[in-house]
Amino acid sequence: MPKIPTLHYALFSPPARACMLTAKLIDLELDLKFVDFSKKEHLSVEFIKLNPQHQIPVLVDDGEVIWDSHAIMCYMVSKWAKDDKLYPKDLVTRARVDQRLHFESGVLFQIIKDMVARIIYGNETEINPKTIENAHTAYDLMEKFLNGHEFFVGNHLTIADISIHTTLLTLNKLIPVVRPRFQQTSMWLSYVSRILPENKEINEAGAEQLYLRILSCLNENRKKVGLAEIQPEEKFPHEIERNLGPLLNRPAEEHISKILKY
Numbered sequence: 001m002p003k004i005p006t007l008h009y010a011l012f013s014p015p016a017r018a019c020m021l022t023a024k025l026i027d028l029e030l031d032l033k034f035v036d037f038s039k040k041e042h043l044s045v046e047f048i049k050l051n052p053q054h055q056i057p058v059l060v061d062d063g064e065v066i067w068d069s070h071a072i073m074c075y076m077v078s079k080w081a082k083d084d085k086l087y088p089k090d091l092v093t094r095a096r097v098d099q100r101l102h103f104e105s106g107v108l109f110q111i112i113k114d115m116v117a118r119i120i121y122g123n124e125t126e127i128n129p130k131t132i133e134n135a136h137t138a139y140d141l142m143e144k145f146l147n148g149h150e151f152f153v154g155n156h157l158t159i160a161d162i163s164i165h166t167t168l169l170t171l172n173k174l175i176p177v178v179r180p181r182f183q184q185t186s187m188w189l190s191y192v193s194r195i196l197p198e199n200k201e202i203n204e205a206g207a208e209q210l211y212l213r214i215l216s217c218l219n220e221n222r223k224k225v226g227l228a229e230i231q232p233e234e235k236f237p238h239e240i241e242r243n244l245g246p247l248l249n250r251p252a253e254e255h256i257s258k259i260l261k262y
């Protein structure tokens with residue numbers, strides 16, 4: 001009997017959630033091992049032996065240790081999926097999926113990392129304007145990647161969508177993907193939320209945890225300098241400052257609705 005692979009994870013982590021959701025989609029059973037960041041378990045000697053980069057997720061399959069969510073997702077689909085839909089074998093399509101995965105890793109996820117460094121490990125009291133600008137540039141690019149398609153690579157869900165979705169779900173709570181400027185990305189975000197298995201329990205719950213952690217650190221930093229706290233779900237100063245105008249652009253929304261089968 002082959003052993004069930006182990007995934008070292010925490011729900012707040014977008015890359016860990018991406019691996020968990022991929023496993024659900026391919027009916028892969030995982031032995032989930034929670035890594036407690038509040039106890040700094042990711043910095044423990046045992047964990048660093050597994051991953052010297054002290055990061056989750058980590059997959060252990062039959063003694064082989066694999067880390068980085070993108071490598072794990074590619075491995076899981078290639079080894080256990082019944083077909084190649086989530087990570088197509090066709091070289092051009094695969095190259096497009098890989099490009100989006102690198103975009104998630106090198107661009108989109110870095111925006112969250114930057115925010116965590118400035119707010120959780122630093123003492124910033126607002127979301128930095130440069131971070132907001134970088135997020136908007138990334139959202140503009142995603143509009144171009146989608147370009148009228150249902151998903152990030154054509155009209156099939158791939159691991160690129162899963163990877164981008166888990167990160168964007170958290171980012172959206174901090175730097176909203178507003179319509180009409182980011183119409184396609186916003187529609188894609190809610191559509192994929194509806195089709196991912198256990199999205200509420202895994203993805204939404206984890207995104208909320210990370211959002212609340214960033215918000216609570218932001219409020220601690222604000223309290224130290226006498227600024228008012230921001231309540232959960234309340235708009236951030238950068239959202240209030242911008243006059244967003246009428247958020248819905250009906251004709252465009254109807255058009256994209258057809259593409260996304262709304």
Ligand SMILES: N[C@@H](CCC(=O)N[C@@H](CS)C(=O)NCC(=O)O)C(=O)O
Pocket residue numbers: 012013014015016042053054055056057067068069070105
């Ligand atoms: N590119 C990596 C990023 C992994 C990552 O940064 N994980 C975070 C949690 S979301 C972590 O474990 N951070 C702890 C650390 O860097 O010490 C992936 O996609 O797996």
